[in-house]
Amino acid sequence: MTIKFAGWGDPSEKEVFTKLIKNFEEKYPNIKVNYLHIPADYVGKMNTILAGGDAPDVFYVPDGDFGRWVSQGLLQSIDKYMESSQIDTGDMWDSALVRYRYDGSVTGKGSLYALPKDIGPTVLYYNKDIFQKMNVPFPSADTPMTFDQLLDTAQKLTVRNGDKVEQYGMGPIWWEGFVLGNGGKFLSDDRKEFLLNGKEATDALQFAVDLAHKYKVIPDSRALQAMNDGQMFETGKLAMIIQGRWMVPNYRKLKFDWDVAPLPANGNWSGWSGSVGLGISSKSKHADASFKLLEYLSGPEGQKEQSLMGFAIPSFKSMANTDVFLQPGQKPEHAQVFIKAAESEIPGPWTNLPNAKWWDMLGQNLGPMWEGKRPAADLLNELKPKIDQAIKEGNPAIFK
Amino acid sequence: MGNKRKSYLWAYAFISAPILGFLLFALIPICFSVYVSATQYSGYQKPVFTGADNYVRLLSHDPLFWKTLTNTIYSVLSIPIGMALALAIAVALNQKIVGIRFFRTAFFLPTISSVVAMTLLWKWIFNGDYGLLNYLLGLIGITGPAWLSSETWAMPAMILQGVWGGLGFNMVLYLAALQGVPGSLYEAAEIDGAGGWQRFVKITIPCISPTTLYILITSIIGAMQDFPRFQIMTEGGPNYSTTTIVYYLFQNAFRYMDMGYASAMAWVLGILLMAITLLNFWLSRRWVHYE
Numbered sequence: 001m002t003i004k005f006a007g008w009g010d011p012s013e014k015e016v017f018t019k020l021i022k023n024f025e026e027k028y029p030n031i032k033v034n035y036l037h038i039p040a041d042y043v044g045k046m047n048t049i050l051a052g053g054d055a056p057d058v059f060y061v062p063d064g065d066f067g068r069w070v071s072q073g074l075l076q077s078i079d080k081y082m083e084s085s086q087i088d089t090g091d092m093w094d095s096a097l098v099r100y101r102y103d104g105s106v107t108g109k110g111s112l113y114a115l116p117k118d119i120g121p122t123v124l125y126y127n128k129d130i131f132q133k134m135n136v137p138f139p140s141a142d143t144p145m146t147f148d149q150l151l152d153t154a155q156k157l158t159v160r161n162g163d164k165v166e167q168y169g170m171g172p173i174w175w176e177g178f179v180l181g182n183g184g185k186f187l188s189d190d191r192k193e194f195l196l197n198g199k200e201a202t203d204a205l206q207f208a209v210d211l212a213h214k215y216k217v218i219p220d221s222r223a224l225q226a227m228n229d230g231q232m233f234e235t236g237k238l239a240m241i242i243q244g245r246w247m248v249p250n251y252r253k254l255k256f257d258w259d260v261a262p263l264p265a266n267g268n269w270s271g272w273s274g275s276v277g278l279g280i281s282s283k284s285k286h287a288d289a290s291f292k293l294l295e296y297l298s299g300p301e302g303q304k305e306q307s308l309m310g311f312a313i314p315s316f317k318s319m320a321n322t323d324v325f326l327q328p329g330q331k332p333e334h335a336q337v338f339i340k341a342a343e344s345e346i347p348g349p350w351t352n353l354p355n356a357k358w359w360d361m362l363g364q365n366l367g368p369m370w371e372g373k374r375p376a377a378d379l380l381n382e383l384k385p386k387i388d389q390a391i392k393e394g395n396p397a398i399f400k
Numbered sequence: 401m402g403n404k405r406k407s408y409l410w411a412y413a414f415i416s417a418p419i420l421g422f423l424l425f426a427l428i429p430i431c432f433s434v435y436v437s438a439t440q441y442s443g444y445q446k447p448v449f450t451g452a453d454n455y456v457r458l459l460s461h462d463p464l465f466w467k468t469l470t471n472t473i474y475s476v477l478s479i480p481i482g483m484a485l486a487l488a489i490a491v492a493l494n495q496k497i498v499g500i501r502f503f504r505t506a507f508f509l510p511t512i513s514s515v516v517a518m519t520l521l522w523k524w525i526f527n528g529d530y531g532l533l534n535y536l537l538g539l540i541g542i543t544g545p546a547w548l549s550s551e552t553w554a555m556p557a558m559i560l561q562g563v564w565g566g567l568g569f570n571m572v573l574y575l576a577a578l579q580g581v582p583g584s585l586y587e588a589a590e591i592d593g594a595g596g597w598q599r600f601v602k603i604t605i606p607c608i609s610p611t612t613l614y615i616l617i618t619s620i621i622g623a624m625q626d627f628p629r630f631q632i633m634t635e636g637g638p639n640y641s642t643t644t645i646v647y648y649l650f651q652n653a654f655r656y657m658d659m660g661y662a663s664a665m666a667w668v669l670g671i672l673l674m675a676i677t678l679l680n681f682w683l684s685r686r687w688v689h690y691e
Contacts, residue, residue, distance in 0.1 A: 047654060051443035068657060072444040222528040222546045357656055367551065367638035394656060 002032040003286050004056035005293060006049070008042040012249075016305050017297075024296045031289045050074055055281035057290040061114045063099045063275045063351045070102045070113050071354035071397065075279040077111040081291040087299055091316045093119055099347040100277045105397040106191045107351060114277030115298035118312030120245040121273040121341035122177055124264065125332075128257040130157060130167070130239040139240075139261035141334035144181070147207050150264040154217035157239040169217040171229035171241030176272055176348060178204040181265030186349035187391075191398055194358065194387040197380035205369065205376035213372035221370055244274055245338055249310040252331055260332045262341060269344035313338050355394025358387050437663035443653075447660065454664035465665070467640055468648040472624055474555055475644060478562040479619045483612070486567050490574035491600075504575070511568035519632040522561045523548065526633075551641045554634055558642055561629065566622075570615050577611035578604065609688040617680055621673055645669050 007017060014037050021033045036056060038045050043065055049055060050069070061069060069075055082089065089097060096116040103110025124139060131138055136156045139145055145153065154169025179186065184201030187194060195201065212220040219232065233241040234254060242263060251258060263271040278298055280290045296302055303314040307325045314320050320342070326335045350359050365383050368374040392399060437454055439447035458465050493504055510518060525532045528546030537544040547557040585603050594602065605612075627646045630636060636643035636651070643651075645665065653662035 044654065047443070047657075072442050072657065074444055221549050355656055360651070360655070364637050364640050364643075367549070371549070 001030065001286055001289055002034055003058065003284075003289050003293060004034045004036060006036040006038060006046065006056040006059040008038050008040075008060060012309055013306075013311070016309055020297060020302055020305055023301070024293060027296070028289075028292055031292065033293060053283070055283050057281055057284040057286055058278060058293050059281065060117065061100070061277040061279040063277060063347055064356075066100060066114065066277060066279075067102070067107045067351060067354035068356070069279070070107070073282055075113045076282040076284070076287065077113055078115070078280060078291060078294070079111045081288075081295075082112060085291075085295055087115070087295055088316070091318050092116070093315060093317065093342050095119070095273060095342070095346050096275055096315050099275060099351050100279075105395075105400070107354070108347070114279035115294055116315045117276045117278045117298060118306060119273055119275045119315060119342055120312050121338050121345050122174065122242055122244050122263060122271050123337055123341050124240055124261045125233065125243050125247070125251065125258055126240045126261060127233065127236060127238075128259055130236065130256075134239075138259065141259075141261055141337050144262040144265040144267075144269055146266050147178075147182070147204075147264060151207075151211065151215060151217070154211065154240065155215060158217045165216060165219070165223075167236075168219050168232065168238035169240065170211065171233055171238050171243075172218050172220075172224060173208045173211065174242045175205060175208045177242060177263045177270070178208050180270040180272060180346070181263060181267070182207075183267065187352055191352055191395075192391065194384055194391060196362070197377070197384045199377075202377040202380055205380070209369055209372055209376060212370070220372075245313055246274075246311045248332070252310070258331060259334055260337045261334070262337060263345075269340055271341065271345040272348040273342060273345040274348065313342050317343075353391065353395050354397070355391075357394045358390040361387055361390050433663045433666060436660050437667050439660045440658075441660040441663075442657040443659045444657070450660070454661050455668070457661065458664050458668060464640065464643075464648065465645075468643045468645045471555065471640075471642060472644045472646075475559060475562065475626065476620060476623045478559040478566070479616065479623055481559070482563040482566050482619065483570060483615055485563065486570035486615075487574050487608075489567065490571045490578055491604075493571070493575060494578045504572075507571050508568040510565050511572075515565070515628050516632060518565060519561070519629050522564075523633055526557050526561075548634055549638055551639050554638060554642045558629065558633065561633070562623065562626065565629075566619065570619070573611055573615055574608065577608035581607040606689045610690060613680070613684050613688045617677055620676055620680070624669065624673055 005021070007013075009017070017035065017037075021035055025031065025033060042060065043062065046059065055074065061075065066075075093116075096119040097112065098108055100112055100114035100116065101108055101110050102113055124145075126139060128138065134157055136153060139153065150170070157167070157169035158165060159167035176186075179196070179201045182200045182204035184198055184204050185195040186201075196205075211218045219229065219238070227235075227237070229238065229241055230243070230247075232238045233243075234251075236256060262269050265271070278294050280287055280294060284290050298315060300316065300319065303316060303319060304324050306312060307314045307319070310327070310330075314325055317339075319325065320339045325339075350356065353359075362383065365379070365386075369376050369379045436447055438449060438451055440450050440453075441447035489507055493500060493507070497503075524530075526547035528534060528544070528549070531544075531547070533547070534544030545553045547553045581604060585607070586599055589599050589603055624644075625646055626644065627650065630642055630644055630647050631650075634642040636647050646669070649662045649665045649669070652658045652665065
């Protein structure tokens with residue numbers, strides 16, 4: 001029998017998956033896999049394929065799209081297969097698994113619908129050469145910097161020439177991580193209510209705004225139009241940047257020395273991680289064979305090959321602690337930062353509800369805050385009723 | 401007789417291809433969208449009939465729809481500006497000057513260039529700190545805004561780029577129309593003592609009015625359906641200031657998977673366009689002169 005498998009990825013990922021599929025076919029000679037590689041606009045194309053009713057048996061499910069797809073009945077629960085599977089979910093990062101659960105109204109609990117293909121924690125990358133040149137001690141790999149420490153470090157690393165900033169201490173923040181780092185919340189536990197107007201959250205947002213407008217240690221939206229933060233980091237124009245694990249293969253080609261540290265937080269390790277899952281179409285006629293493929297790609301063999309590419313951390317804790325992932329001799333020196341981050345980081349807020357309108361609305365409306373024109377607390381209090389309404393309209397299932 | 405019937409059959413065979421194509425890819429989907437607009441439909445599951453719910457929600461419960469409609473009408477402002485400019489350039493290029501072929505080609509270039517490439521280019525021109533536009537403004541002592549990240553200036557920027565993008569095509573249409581104006585009319589007017597401006601207003605404008613109507617109608621339809629520029633340049637932001645109806649429709653259909661609602665929106669837009677076009681035709685009887 002033949003099963004269809006769809007995914008995206010750059011050429012190196014395609015190569016790894018072609019190889020994995022070949023090994024899989026050798027292991028299960030009666031299953032043939034038809035690999036459909038979608039190089040660009042994966043979600044857009046998959047939406048069309050899924051709407052056309054011609055879903056592949058197994059396909060990549062980005063965590064941000066999981067809620068939408070599962071709530072539309074496009075995926076099937078893999079609970080019954082997991083009972084008899086070799087896969088040790090106890091050895092997997094809990095946060096990697098939990099985002100692929102769905103209970104019929106919200107994600108994050110209930111039956112399992114996908115297995116993580118990978119998990120990419122976010123961390124603080126820093127340019128060691130700049131730190132050394134400016135005589136600033138490296139951030140700790142064990143304890144997150146507090147916001148105050150971060151500000152202090154960033155100020156020391158910022159170089160000004162008159163009014164113009166020649167070197168920024170830090171990249172623009174991925175503010176979601178700051179909110180989590182200050183104990184803030186995006187939504188209530190039942191996902192019915194928008195809570196970003198809480199004090200912890202708005203303090204964190206205001207801190208992020210102040211870094212750009214008050215302290216001027218990170219580029220503001222104007223400066224970023226010319227060159228984005230990633231390019232600034234890569235060209236040595238800023239000293240620290242928040243990024244995901246997936247940047248490692250790229251950064252290994254950089255000419256300067258760099259390392260990683262935990263996301264800044266006023267307290268314990270926190271932040272968010274990204275992930276892509278592997279799911280089985282609810283319409284698949286070969287669900288058993290499809291699960292075999294899922295098991296293989298998400299299992300030890302598949303995870304090992306994927307980890308060697310450097311993009312992601314293996315889904316298995318035991319494997320993450322081996323040279324397969326730590327890759328001694330290759331950057332970053334403190335690769336274990338990713339392991340601790342994977343343990344402590346939760347799925348991003350965009351994975352929390354099937355309908356994304358509330359999230360889009362938030363993004364559209366934060367502009368005046370980022371420009372320093374409106375205080376975070378005022379703006380978010382004003383937005384709360386609008387966003388609560390969008391949550392309600394877009395996700396009727398959770399209000400039943 | 402037999403031969404004649406045979407050639408009829410051939411004729412039908414030839415026209416059947418476009419007709420079939422039209423049925424399959426236009427008429428049937430259009431009819432289907434009427435039905436979908438009266439349902440709740442995600443695209444994945446069977447549509448559930450909900451009657452006029454989508455239309456009620458659209459017209460009375462969705463402030464964002466009205467905002468996007470206002471934005472769309474705002475963006476249509478680019479049309480009169482663009483038409484006046486296109487006519488001015490066409491008049492200039494209708495003269496016997498050196499390098500006329502070069503200028504005609506240069507003005508037409510944006511039309512044949514890829515919208516995506518041009519839009520990316522303009523994104524740079526509008527850049528707040530390093531953009532060409534603000535550099536030029538700086539030369540005359542004006543500190544330009546961060547065009548695309550300002551709620552106030554994002555739409556004017558889009559209009560500016562829209563005018564530029566449509567200029568070449570409209571200019572060529574006007575140029576052709578200008579060359580069709582009979583020279584004898586100008587000669588007669590000159591003998592009667594009419595000046596340059598009078599000749600332009602009394603002869604040129606009435607003579608090219610059918611072209612003006614054509615450009616007006618196609619531009620309005622084009623502007624109200626404009627989409628890729630907005631997706632690349634602003635993604636509808638900031639604060640929905642450049643979210644046009646079509647962009648909002650796209651988001652509802654392909655991001656929130658609300659095909660029924662998006663279809664209702666498409667029909668409201670379609671009816672609106674039809675009304676504007678009919679109004680245009682009706683008004684045109686007063687100012688368009690066919691020979």
